Amino acid sequence: xxxxxKRLLSGLLREDCFLIAxxxxxxGDAIGSSLALAEALASLGKKVxxxxxxxxxxYYHFLPGHRKFGTDLKKxxxxxxxxxxxxxxxxxxxxxxxxxxxxxxVIDHHExxxxxxxxRWIEKDAAATGILIYTLIHSLGLKITKSMATNLYTAIAVxxxxxxxxxxxxxxxxxxxxxxxxxxxxxxIAEHLYETWDYGRFKLFLMVMNTLDKKDGVAIVHxxxxxxxxxxxxxxxxxxxxxxxRRIDDVNVAVLFRETGSGEWKASLRSKGSAxxxxxxxxxxxxxxxxxxxxxxxxxxxxxxxxxxxxxxxxIV
Amino acid sequence: xxxxxKRLLSGLLREDCFLIAxxxxxxGDAIGSSLALAEALASLGKKVxxxxxxxxxxYYHFLPGHRKFGTDLKKxxxxxxxxxxxxxxxxxxxxxxxxxxxxxxVIDHHExxxxxxxxRWIEKDAAATGILIYTLIHSLGLKITKSMATNLYTAIAVxxxxxxxxxxxxxxxxxxxxxxxxxxxxxxIAEHLYETWDYGRFKLFLMVMNTLDKKDGVAIVHxxxxxxxxxxxxxxxxxxxxxxxRRIDDVNVAVLFRETGSGEWKASLRSKGSAxxxxxxxxxxxxxxxxxxxxxxxxxxxxxxxxxxxxxxxxIV
Numbered sequence: 001x002x003x004x005x006k007r008l009l010s011g012l013l014r015e016d017c018f019l020i021a022x023x024x025x026x027x028g029d030a031i032g033s034s035l036a037l038a039e040a041l042a043s044l045g046k047k048v049x050x051x052x053x054x055x056x057x058x059y060y061h062f063l064p065g066h067r068k069f070g071t072d073l074k075k076x077x078x079x080x081x082x083x084x085x086x087x088x089x090x091x092x093x094x095x096x097x098x099x100x101x102x103x104x105x106v107i108d109h110h111e112x113x114x115x116x117x118x119x120r121w122i123e124k125d126a127a128a129t130g131i132l133i134y135t136l137i138h139s140l141g142l143k144i145t146k147s148m149a150t151n152l153y154t155a156i157a158v159x160x161x162x163x164x165x166x167x168x169x170x171x172x173x174x175x176x177x178x179x180x181x182x183x184x185x186x187x188x189i190a191e192h193l194y195e196t197w198d199y200g201r202f203k204l205f206l207m208v209m210n211t212l213d214k215k216d217g218v219a220i221v222h223x224x225x226x227x228x229x230x231x232x233x234x235x236x237x238x239x240x241x242x243x244x245x246r247r248i249d250d251v252n253v254a255v256l257f258r259e260t261g262s263g264e265w266k267a268s269l270r271s272k273g274s275a276x277x278x279x280x281x282x283x284x285x286x287x288x289x290x291x292x293x294x295x296x297x298x299x300x301x302x303x304x305x306x307x308x309x310x311x312x313x314x315x316i317v
Numbered sequence: 318x319x320x321x322x323k324r325l326l327s328g329l330l331r332e333d334c335f336l337i338a339x340x341x342x343x344x345g346d347a348i349g350s351s352l353a354l355a356e357a358l359a360s361l362g363k364k365v366x367x368x369x370x371x372x373x374x375x376y377y378h379f380l381p382g383h384r385k386f387g388t389d390l391k392k393x394x395x396x397x398x399x400x401x402x403x404x405x406x407x408x409x410x411x412x413x414x415x416x417x418x419x420x421x422x423v424i425d426h427h428e429x430x431x432x433x434x435x436x437r438w439i440e441k442d443a444a445a446t447g448i449l450i451y452t453l454i455h456s457l458g459l460k461i462t463k464s465m466a467t468n469l470y471t472a473i474a475v476x477x478x479x480x481x482x483x484x485x486x487x488x489x490x491x492x493x494x495x496x497x498x499x500x501x502x503x504x505x506i507a508e509h510l511y512e513t514w515d516y517g518r519f520k521l522f523l524m525v526m527n528t529l530d531k532k533d534g535v536a537i538v539h540x541x542x543x544x545x546x547x548x549x550x551x552x553x554x555x556x557x558x559x560x561x562x563r564r565i566d567d568v569n570v571a572v573l574f575r576e577t578g579s580g581e582w583k584a585s586l587r588s589k590g591s592a593x594x595x596x597x598x599x600x601x602x603x604x605x606x607x608x609x610x611x612x613x614x615x616x617x618x619x620x621x622x623x624x625x626x627x628x629x630x631x632x633i634v
Contacts, residue, residue, distance in 0.1 A: 161507075162479060162480055162481055163479055163480050163493075163503055163507075164479055164503065164504065164507035164511070165503075165504055165507075166503075166504035167504075168497070168503035168504060169497065170494040170495070170497040170498040171494075172494075173490050173491075173493045173494035173497055173503075174490075174491065174494040176480075176490045176494075177487040177488075177489075177490035177491040177493075177494060178487070180485070180486065180487040180490055181487040186480055186481065186482075186483075186485035186490075187481065187482055187483035187485060187590075190478075190480075190481035190482075191589065191590070194481070194564060195563060195564045195566075195589060196564070196566045197564045197565050197566060198565070198566050198567075199531070199565055199567070202529070202561075202562070202564070202565050205561075206523060206526055206527065209523055210523065212519070214516070244519075244522075245519070246512060247511060247512045247513070247514045247519070248514050248515070248516055248519050249512075249513045249514060249515050250515075250516070272508060272512060273504075273508070
């Protein structure tokens, strides 16, 4: 059974002003966990700022309180807040490499962990940072409100593929049940997460799937800047595209290569079962989880594909 | 809180031989619930037969005990069993219209219900028949084994879209948590349900999606017998194909028309939120649930599309 470290609890209760910062390109776990923690701390009378370098993606705009996220630090820094790094564990992942805080707390569940932080709570086996915040809110003796429940359920849903990944334990499902009891709406959340494609995104999806290149257990699809302009879509719209090729029975790893426009490709890797793609992503300076990871690479498409295939072959496939 | 009727429990305990029959074209809820109930009754020393007109589809062959399902009644009828109609409530839905049993029990959760049965337990608000069987096994005081857990978790997962549909309550998630505690493996089950497409199915999927016809909140795709032969696939492979067009934001109802080869089309309807497609399917002699229903119609594609669109417009869209 997971427990919130006592020193973390006393640290949170003692301080008055916090900056919650999460990783760049924030996902549902990063955003939902941050919003729920911010609401909990605010209910204790604390001043709380929410920071991300990147704005909250449009498909997370249903999350209660998402407008509290800012992309500017100036106002917060004037009040000399304690930093809470959430869903990541190095300032660089939150684009905070240059900023110094008087105190640094870290709450995360990622496999790849450095040494940063005065107080670190990292649970590598937790399905989502949302599970840690759920535990923390209980430890603080606070009631879970409907908005906290929606944010935490979304956080957990996103990081477990709505209860389809191998990190879905009975504790995860029990937490989800309690969050639904507290007002989270599974159908509405799932519709927001998965069923709000605009028509351009549907067309882009078919275009991308038609690029499938399958070999030795690896399925690669790619998306070019040209496809984006043809369909009026953006990088955000490719979220989870690698999941379809992963369905093919003889595929262990599915990859989406996205052209970023600066001679660089962003790779999103999704694997099945025991194939650990975080290990491969790390070799190229990226990171992530066992079954979902990413990295960036310069070069033409043929070369980056070949380089990745070679690394995959050596490491896992 | 749902309860198993006492008369049903005493009826099950009193009798010695049962035939569990479920609906034609059985889905995960039909098969998983039947297998779990059969195991429970067998553990009490009862003789149990499992019957379906159609064989268990290949993608449900991971379910423990699926080989016990038979498509022949002869052997069972010699022993004069009590009929348990599961996940349907009329003998016709189980292709049993002509057969008479000395006693008929019905356990189901479908909206459309007739009057058949000496003893009927129908919970229209239950997410899955699997939830009824889960409750029943508890009422019988039996321990949930790993194989029962796998069968029941699959039953519930299939009928809730792995916890994405509006029937996902906190009770459903709590039951799922307990089943995982008893040995059900969410990731392995989800991979069996969603991630075992062969390459032909992937190609068929793209082919079918390219037929998209979208108008007035309705998205229609279709699959022809010719597409099946081009990709080496069968009707089974189209399971859940209507889910992708349903994702489009201005689509309320998604339809897959499948050519059956005899001048007939089988329509599978998937809707969002409050749009009740069971109401429409009933008009054409079909049935189902609020957000997932089906029916058959003779005619050329253009005509059947037009007829359905008209009915949808009148009823829900």
